[in-house]
Amino acid sequence: MKRNFTSLSFRYLLPVLLLFPIAQADAVYTQVALTGFTQDVVANGVGLPSTSTTSAFDNTAYTLVAQNYQASGTGPVPTFFLPNSGTINSITTTGLSWQLASYTGNNSLRLVANNSTGTLTFGTTGLTGDIYVLGAAGDGGTAGVNATFKVNFSDGTFQQFTGVNFGDWYNGSPVAIQGIGRANRTNGVLDGTTTNPRLYEKKLTLSLSNYGKTITNILVTKNTAAGYLNIMGITVDHQTCLPVMGLNATGTTTTSSNLAWTAPVSTQGYEYAITTSATPPASGTFISTNSFNPTTLNAGTTYYLHVRNSCGSGSFSVWNSYSFSTLVCPTAGAPVTSNNIPGSVTITWPGSTDPAIALYQ
Known part of the structure; x- marks a missing residue:
């Protein structure tokens, strides 16, 4: 042929x-020491929440409560609370935890107005990897609060995450911790159940091209008019x-x-x-x-x-x-x-x- x-x-x-x-x-879950919190939303010690906090978690009514909170020396101790240690262990992701800022100072990046911003600066240096954000919305309703997270690296580059939604501190997901209790900021009356209020975890997954870059800070922008966004902790899934x-x-x-x-x-x-x-x-x-x-x-x-x-x-x-x-x-x-x-x-x-x-x- x-x-x-x-x-x-x-x-x-x-x-x-x-x-x-x-x-x-x-990978090593590494709790990040942060600066940039703007409000104290956790009532602690003896006294009305208005004396140990600077703001409510929601509009004007309620704050979170620490384990050692009492409205008065003879008042009831909380059944539902944030631990005195400030360590939050995720009930969703095994091994993941956050360290809250001191209850005696600002411990929340609280954003109220639409397009309001705040920056959380890393005090823990040399971290690179996926980011787990701890937070929730007060008065978030059924839609919750949307936010943008701009992760800035030491080389001047950044990666941006849009449409990150935090649900209302009641009945949302994915749950990091639940049943943490709250108190009326004016009269100190305790409130809460075994499942509410809650804080949520949100994962920000870096592009592989950004692994190895040191994270310096995160700029947070609130993109919803309604609700009160509270960001309370960050942990990095540090890549070694x-x-x-x-x-x-x-x-x-x-x-x-x-x-x-x-x-x-x-x-x-x-x-x-x-x-x-x-x-x-x-x-x-x-x-x-x-x-x-x-x-x-x-x-x-x-x-x-x-x-x-x-x-x-x-x-x-x-x-x-x-x-x-x-x-x-x-x-x-x-x-x-x-x-x-x-x-x-x-x-x-x-x-x-x-x-x-x-x-x-």
């Missing part, structure tokens, strides 16, 4: 970078093992691809996995280099390369994932016959310019 090779067009799916920060072995970046696939054919990534500053190797699922696996295959060439892929298939940094002693970074697609094996063109004579015929068809495609049946 005679083969007449001509160019064929192939269908590609362009590689797309996918960022999937998920739970990892070495930085992720790999720059995942790429080149020279992709129907069955192979050259896969590589940029090595982080500190590494003792990597774990990788090639799957057809966008979700990273629990673990992968160890490799000491930052590139390799799989040769047994299937044609016309979208794959996901998942890679994480290994920092030794069982410590790993978050996964970074990248999608790429192998080439589709083209169908042969329609054959053409020529030189038909008795007992002989010449058959030709368009051929492939891909050297990996060299067999025809």
Whole structure:
């Protein structure tokens, strides 16, 4: 047979970078010492809340209460309260906690007017990773209060999160702590149940390109006219093992691809996995280099390369994932016959310019 090779067009799916920060072995929840709180909304010690706070949590009626609060020396002690230690352990996320500011000073970034702003500056330095914000809205109604969080880094860059919603301090979610009690700021009467009031946790997930950047402060903007936003704590899921970046696939054919990534500053190797699922696996295959060439892929298939940094002693970074697609094996063109004579015929068809495609049946 005679083969007449001509160019064929192939269908590609362009590689797309996918960022999937998920739970990892070495992240450390680190409570952040903050400055920038504007009001004291936690009644503590003996005396009416109006004497130990500067503002209500909601409009003008109620404050939160500390464990040691009493309206008078002979008054009832609270059944529902914030612990004297100020440590809040999440009932939603295992291992996550916050440290409230002192009950004897400002302990809430309280924003009232629409588009009002406040900045919480990190006193704990060198932190990088996803951010967990503790807060709630007073008089938030069913819609709650929306806010924008601008996370500023030491290199002058930032990442902004919009539409972060904090529910009213009654009956919302996701709950960090509930049943913390409150008191009327004027007469000191206690109020609360086993489930209300509440504080909520909101996770701000950094882009992987911002892992390794030191967080310096967070600018908070209230984007809702109604309600009273109270931000009371921040904890960072601090990353001690930085992720790999720059995942790429080149020279992709129907069955192979050259896969590589940029090595982080500190590494003792990597774990990788090639799957057809966008979700990273629990673990992968160890490799000491930052590139390799799989040769047994299937044609016309979208794959996901998942890679994480290994920092030794069982410590790993978050996964970074990248999608790429192998080439589709083209169908042969329609054959053409020529030189038909008795007992002989010449058959030709368009051929492939891909050297990996060299067999025809």
